[in-house]
Amino acid sequence: MSPETNSSQLSERSLYLFKALVEHFIQDGAPVGSRTLSKDSSLNLSPATIRNVMADLEDFGLLDSPHTSAGRVPTAKGYRLFVDSLLRVNDLNSIEVEKIAKELDPGNDFKVLMQRTSSMLSDITQLAGVVMLPRTEQSKLQHIEFVVLSGNRVLVILVVNDREVQNRIINTSRTYSASELQEASNYLNDIFAGKDLTYVRANILDELEKTKEQLSQSMQTAMEMAQLAFDYEKSKVDSDELFFSGETNLMDIAELCEADKLKKLFNTFNQKRDILHLLEQAISADGIQIFIGEESGHDVLDNCSVVTSPYEVDGKILGVLGVIGPTRMHYERVIPIVDITAKMLGSALNLNN
Amino acid sequence: MSPETNSSQLSERSLYLFKALVEHFIQDGAPVGSRTLSKDSSLNLSPATIRNVMADLEDFGLLDSPHTSAGRVPTAKGYRLFVDSLLRVNDLNSIEVEKIAKELDPGNDFKVLMQRTSSMLSDITQLAGVVMLPRTEQSKLQHIEFVVLSGNRVLVILVVNDREVQNRIINTSRTYSASELQEASNYLNDIFAGKDLTYVRANILDELEKTKEQLSQSMQTAMEMAQLAFDYEKSKVDSDELFFSGETNLMDIAELCEADKLKKLFNTFNQKRDILHLLEQAISADGIQIFIGEESGHDVLDNCSVVTSPYEVDGKILGVLGVIGPTRMHYERVIPIVDITAKMLGSALNLNN
DNA sequence: TTTCGCACTCTCAACGAGAGAGTGCTGAAT
DNA sequence: ATTCAGCACTCTCTCGTTGAGAGTGCGAAA
Numbered sequence: 001m002s003p004e005t006n007s008s009q010l011s012e013r014s015l016y017l018f019k020a021l022v023e024h025f026i027q028d029g030a031p032v033g034s035r036t037l038s039k040d041s042s043l044n045l046s047p048a049t050i051r052n053v054m055a056d057l058e059d060f061g062l063l064d065s066p067h068t069s070a071g072r073v074p075t076a077k078g079y080r081l082f083v084d085s086l087l088r089v090n091d092l093n094s095i096e097v098e099k100i101a102k103e104l105d106p107g108n109d110f111k112v113l114m115q116r117t118s119s120m121l122s123d124i125t126q127l128a129g130v131v132m133l134p135r136t137e138q139s140k141l142q143h144i145e146f147v148v149l150s151g152n153r154v155l156v157i158l159v160v161n162d163r164e165v166q167n168r169i170i171n172t173s174r175t176y177s178a179s180e181l182q183e184a185s186n187y188l189n190d191i192f193a194g195k196d197l198t199y200v201r202a203n204i205l206d207e208l209e210k211t212k213e214q215l216s217q218s219m220q221t222a223m224e225m226a227q228l229a230f231d232y233e234k235s236k237v238d239s240d241e242l243f244f245s246g247e248t249n250l251m252d253i254a255e256l257c258e259a260d261k262l263k264k265l266f267n268t269f270n271q272k273r274d275i276l277h278l279l280e281q282a283i284s285a286d287g288i289q290i291f292i293g294e295e296s297g298h299d300v301l302d303n304c305s306v307v308t309s310p311y312e313v314d315g316k317i318l319g320v321l322g323v324i325g326p327t328r329m330h331y332e333r334v335i336p337i338v339d340i341t342a343k344m345l346g347s348a349l350n351l352n353n
Numbered sequence: 354m355s356p357e358t359n360s361s362q363l364s365e366r367s368l369y370l371f372k373a374l375v376e377h378f379i380q381d382g383a384p385v386g387s388r389t390l391s392k393d394s395s396l397n398l399s400p401a402t403i404r405n406v407m408a409d410l411e412d413f414g415l416l417d418s419p420h421t422s423a424g425r426v427p428t429a430k431g432y433r434l435f436v437d438s439l440l441r442v443n444d445l446n447s448i449e450v451e452k453i454a455k456e457l458d459p460g461n462d463f464k465v466l467m468q469r470t471s472s473m474l475s476d477i478t479q480l481a482g483v484v485m486l487p488r489t490e491q492s493k494l495q496h497i498e499f500v501v502l503s504g505n506r507v508l509v510i511l512v513v514n515d516r517e518v519q520n521r522i523i524n525t526s527r528t529y530s531a532s533e534l535q536e537a538s539n540y541l542n543d544i545f546a547g548k549d550l551t552y553v554r555a556n557i558l559d560e561l562e563k564t565k566e567q568l569s570q571s572m573q574t575a576m577e578m579a580q581l582a583f584d585y586e587k588s589k590v591d592s593d594e595l596f597f598s599g600e601t602n603l604m605d606i607a608e609l610c611e612a613d614k615l616k617k618l619f620n621t622f623n624q625k626r627d628i629l630h631l632l633e634q635a636i637s638a639d640g641i642q643i644f645i646g647e648e649s650g651h652d653v654l655d656n657c658s659v660v661t662s663p664y665e666v667d668g669k670i671l672g673v674l675g676v677i678g679p680t681r682m683h684y685e686r687v688i689p690i691v692d693i694t695a696k697m698l699g700s701a702l703n704l705n706n
Numbered sequence: 707t708t709t710c711g712c713a714c715t716c717t718c719a720a721c722g723a724g725a726g727a728g729t730g731c732t733g734a735a736t
Numbered sequence: 737a738t739t740c741a742g743c744a745c746t747c748t749c750t751c752g753t754t755g756a757g758a759g760t761g762c763g764a765a766a
Contacts, residue, residue: 259604386760408760
């Protein structure tokens with residue numbers, strides 16, 4: 001059932017016709033008949049001959065016909081063969097590359113950059129763009145800082161992984177002074193900076209014990225604050241970051257525009273969970289990865305394909321980005337766009353280091 | 354043209370029937386005929402009599418008939434009269450109040466709270482919820498802090514208005530040490546804490562001149578950093594915060610489910626600009642404000658109504674929240690929900706102070 | 707003033723016919 | 737053995753028709 005088996009059992013000519021059919025279908029969205037194909041493929045074959053070939057292709061599970069008298073349509077398996085073996089990817093013209101580069105101005109912070117990337121992807125492909133930054137397990141605490149707010153509230157600022165800032169507000173039982181908190185943060189930075197967040201969380205209690213014995217007021221304060229801060233962290237849902245854009249582009253796609261399906265699809269986007277799950281699969285892929293139709297395992301994505309690529313900084317994979325559209329999308333255009341965007345996002349982030 | 358004119362010129366009975374018709378239509382969504390109305394209004398009138406009344410109401414511009422032989426449907430003007438003069442708002446049952454209260458747990462930070470509120474609104478009404486926090490012009494700088502990142506990058510953290518945290522990363526021309534930046538922030542906090550952001554921006558250059566003469570290295574540094582930080586701020590789009598949720602609920606509404614209209618509506622949500630504009634109108638309203646259909650001035654909202662209420666802390670209006678749905682919505686339910694949500698969000702935010 | 711009766715209008719669903727597109731198969735030509 | 741023309745067949749789509757159903761408006765009666 002592997003693509004190799006298929007393609008090797010099919011003649012050159014069959015594959016050529018198959019490719020022509022898929023391209024034609026991607027262009028028009030209408031089932032393709034033998035007559036059409038005979039006119040526009042360069043080999044001069046009569047519709048009848050082509051019908052025979054198409055019957056073979058249907059037997060192989062590459063084509064399907066909506067009903068006896070419509071043309072043929074590629075199946076998911078057909079698309080798979082197409083993108084794996086037949087597709088010739090265009091190079092992007094330099095104007096488009098420029099356009100992408102311009103959008104990924106590295107002078108922005110992380111989130112802005114991700115958002116930009118996602119909306120650029122959707123703009124340029126006219127499909128839905130998505131950029132994910134997984135919440136990494138190893139978060140190195142770089143800096144902790146406290147700011148006194150009014151009414152026994154303290155703002156905790158954590159800088160993590162040299163780029164990410166987390167803010168949270170905690171309510172304290174008593175009023176702390178600014179200098180007290182300054183000391184506390186100094187102390188915490190001394191012992192915990194560079195350590196992993198999970199490590200920090202695990203060792204706060206131990207440290208608390210130690211400091212209790214030493215009875216230093218400032219350390220005491222520090223540990224109290226830290227405990228509050230990291231307890232909060234613990235309770236927080238471990239939500240990865242996921243940016244969508246251009247979902248509305250999908251409303252134009254004929255295949256998806258049944259109100260019911262569309263609603264389910266949009267709900268899936270909003271929940272984020274399923275999409276995250278899908279993208280997490282793609283994170284370990286070597287480069288471009290394509291999920292076609294049912295392959296994704298989520299039936300809302302039945303008529304959709306997802307083209308993804310991980311993006312990396314310093315050879316380390318940071319996240320995944322991609323495009324969601326109908327199975328009938330212009331792969332030869334979308335694939336290089338996703339590819340180059342991943343690379344450029346990587347290097348834009350690299351400059352930030 | 355004011356509602357008073359209308360209602361005074363219409364008999365008690367006409368208004369009663371009108372109210373019954375609107376309620377019926379809101380319930381079913383189908384045009385209401387004379388027969389139906391005769392059966393279910395408690396006054397015993399024949400369909401023929403009711404037809405006469407309905408003809409009058411149509412002359413007043415309160416009703417419309419899609420075609421000769423459908424029933425009648427309220428016009429925007431009709432809805433206006435309905436909500437202004439005829440509607441009797443239900444009290445919420447305590448279970449729902451509980452539910453709202455539970456969702457608005459004050460122990461969260463600002464954004465989380467807004468997001469929660471919005472999604473709670475959409476959940477409970479099955480419509481689209483929206484919460485806005487306008488970027489206020491007067492932003493008091495409370496605290497500024499620098500954290501050294503790798504590669505000549507410095508993280509600037511601004512605490513503004515006692516609750517809001519802004520982070521930005523700036524690229525510097527040389528490497529600064531942590532202690533240098535510590536001094537810088539101390540200095541800046543001394544002279545600028547409590548001042549308005551616009552004031553700060555305006556006076557940085559002046560201060561820079563002064564410090565140049567005094568030639569103190571740390572002050573020098575401080576001003577350089579500040580300039581970078583606030584330049585960035587200036588260039589940033591003055592984007593207010595706006596949280597949507599439950600947009601997908603609108604896909605079920607029959608009136609809106611033409612693919613084309615729906616797409617335009619969703620695009621409007623994504624752009625946020627138009628909705629912001631609308632909500633800004635509502636911010637000066639005294640309490641609940643309702644935009645019906647065309648009244649909003651945005652033709653994408655043709656078949657929609659927007660029910661809003663400002664929410665306030667310490668008697669000061671902070672923002673606006675509301676619900677977007679079809680003109681044919683259960684106002685008697687939605688209005689108290691929006692009302693009470695605004696009040697509870699206000700008090701939840703109050704506890705944070 | 708209210709109601710009844712009646713003719714009229716409009717929508718909607720069902721039905722059938724005809725056109726169009728495309729297929730599969732057969733048998734002849736290459 | 738391929739290839740291909742011819743032909744019968746199938747399925748969809750559109751269009752016009754038709755009848756039922758819902759609701760109206762109006763004039764005349766109560």
